[in-house]
Amino acid sequence: QVQLVESGGGLVQAGGSLRLSCAASGRSFSMYTMGWFRQAPGKEREFVAAIRWSGGGTFYTDSVKGRFTISRDNAKNTVSLQMNSLKPEDTAVYYCAAKWGSAHDLGIMNEYPYWGQGTQVTVSS
Numbered sequence: 128q129v130q131l132v133e134s135g136g137g138l139v140q141a142g143g144s145l146r147l148s149c150a151a152s153g154r155s156f157s158m159y160t161m162g163w164f165r166q167a168p169g170k171e172r173e174f175v176a177a178i179r180w181s182g183g184g185t186f187y188t189d190s191v192k193g194r195f196t197i198s199r200d201n202a203k204n205t206v207s208l209q210m211n212s213l214k215p216e217d218t219a220v221y222y223c224a225a226k227w228g229s230a231h232d233l234g235i236m237n238e239y240p241y242w243g244q245g246t247q248v249t250v251s252s
Contacts, residue, residue: 129153129241131223136246139213143250147208149223149243157201160226162239163208165219165248172222174234176208186233191217213250220245 135147151159162177176187176197185197196209206223224239232238 129156129159129225131225131241131243133221133223133243133246136221136248138249138251141213141215141250141252143213144209144211145213145248147210147221147223147246147248149206149208151204151206151225153204156204158227159241160228160230160233160239161197161199161206162224162226162233163197163206164222164224164236165217166222166245167216167219170219172236174236175221177230177233178206179233180228188234210248213248215250215252218248218250220247 130152132150158180160180163175164172165175166172174188178185178197178199194212199206222245223243225241226239230238
């Protein structure tokens with residue numbers, strides 16, 4: 128089992144950058160596939176990015192490709208989301224999620240049994 132704690136959210140102007148971090152407790156962090164999801168007010172939670180447990184593959188939703196980068200540091204039990212060129216439509220609560228081993232579909236919420244509490248990202252225009 129793993130516990131997740133996000134940090135790094137805040138208020139930023141459009142075009143700015145933020146770096147979110149997710150700290151994981153527990154053992155064998157390297158064996159978890161990690162994902163970032165977000166939920167804007169009045170909208171469903173949606174997939175943002177994911178990185179495989181092996182670190183061998185990263186995946187992004189189309190709207191963030193070229194702007195966001197997901198990475199992991201298995202020695203520090205952390206996964207990060209570097210967000211550049213932020214837009215007002217990126218405003219949401221961002222959640223870190225984890226799944227032991229591989230995932231059939233990295234973009235599906237139900238694949239991830241473990242979730243953090245979320246961190247707010249607000250992008251002003």
